[in-house]
Amino acid sequence: MYGLLTIGSFMGMLAAGMPIFLSLGVLSLILIYSEGTPLIAYPQIFVDHLESDTLVAIPFFVLAATFMQRGGIAKALVECATVWIGSLRGGLALVCVAATTIFAAISGSSIATAMAMGTLLVPAMVERSYSRPFALGVVGASGTLGILIPPSLPMIVYAVIAEESIPRLFLAGVVPGLLQAALFSIWIIFFTWRKGYPSEERVNAPVFISTNLQALPALSLPVIILGGIYSGIVTVSESAGLAALVSIIVALFVYKGCTIRDLPEIVGHSVRTTASIIFIVMTAGAFAHWIVGSGVSDNLVDFVENSQLKAWQFLLFINILLLALGMFLEVFAVILITMPIVLPLLGPLGINPIHFAIVLMVNMEVALLTPPIGMNLYVLSTITSSRIADVIRGVGPFVVIMLILLLLVTFVPEISLFLPGYIFG
Secondary structure (H helix, E strand, O other): OHHHHHHHHHHHHHHOOOOHHHHHHHHHHHHHHHOOOOHHHHHHHHHHOOOOOHHHHHHHHHHHHHHHHHOOHHHHHHHHHHHHHOOOOOHHHHHHHHHHHHHHHHHOOHHHHHHHHHHHHHHHHHHOOOOHHHHHHHHHHHHHHHHOOOOOHHHHHHHHHHOOOHHHHHHHOHHHHHHHHHHHHHHHHHHHHHHOOOOOOOOOHHHHHHHHHHHHHHHHHHHHHHHHHHHOOOOHHHHHHHHHHHHHHHHHHHOOOOOHHHHHHHHHHHHHHHHHHHHHHHHHHHHHHHHHHHOHHHHHHHHHHHHOOOHHHHHHHHHHHHHHHHOOOOHHHHHHHHHHHHHHHHHHHOOOHHHHHHHHHHHHHHHOOOOOOOHHHHHHHHHHOOOHHHHHHHHHHHHHHHHHHHHHHHHOOHHHHHHHHHHHO
């Protein structure tokens, strides 16, 4: 009864329009106080959950993503992908998948990826006779790669909670991310062939070479970020700072998509985005503190061990739960609410936390495309002045593809674990 009252109170606050971080904060405050903990300890609990060098990477990756979105870097990636594969049937849709995959390997943010590519590619695809729902669906679904292909902000948060290696987590997302891009491409080729959508004109050699040279600064960013991490030259936090610095230089002085005058507005936007993430981390950390202190996690472990629950049964149940939560909660909120409960259960069930992280990320990708809260739906609807119904209709086939990917990633752990196991042993 107490648990149902707690859940009901939380859902009631959300339904009343209270922000997620505030709902979590009020709920955790009540729960911690009810356990007899003095309220003076509450701020210290906040601070304890922010004492992580890894969290320093978040504001820098957010800043880098914002400059890449507004500074002409996305446009350079699109033009580069176009000269390579634009001449194929439905080439512009394939360009979207390819450019988004590369952009995701720089930004770490699904929303930034969807915004950057949506602004450029949806109008271009509609102009070339692609249906608006299809164009919106391609961009919206491809944008979710921002949280699966490294670097990924949700993966960084997961690593902090689970105390896992970020390089291993990043590597675990590479194969599933490329598999997702490949599945999207197969569907796009079939659909555009059936609909007779156009291809782009093949460019001559001088244009091909000059376009690739123009894209080199943009293409160098994932090499700098990921190469620095895996070579051991820089830490994840240092790599994030380097990514932000290089993005600012490239955006201001190479592509000139923004100017010095735009700096206050861009930095302000990045600060607001970072603050929203950090507030959720703080309040969800306080909620996790109560879960551990109250013995809920220990009771769940005992229940799992006594019930002889199989790993596949648990994974099937948790996927359904995550998909349901993702329909109503923001990505970071789902991760931070569920992980303190779920993580202690992985060991007794023999589930690798790295594998589970990728299962979680694919679930959150689907969450970004499912109403009523799917953020990519509303982002695309806003920036393209499209009806939300068109966006939902367009992402439908891609959601089905992602659910197939989810089943593969869930029940074939080697898809996620092969690359980190091969590199690190």
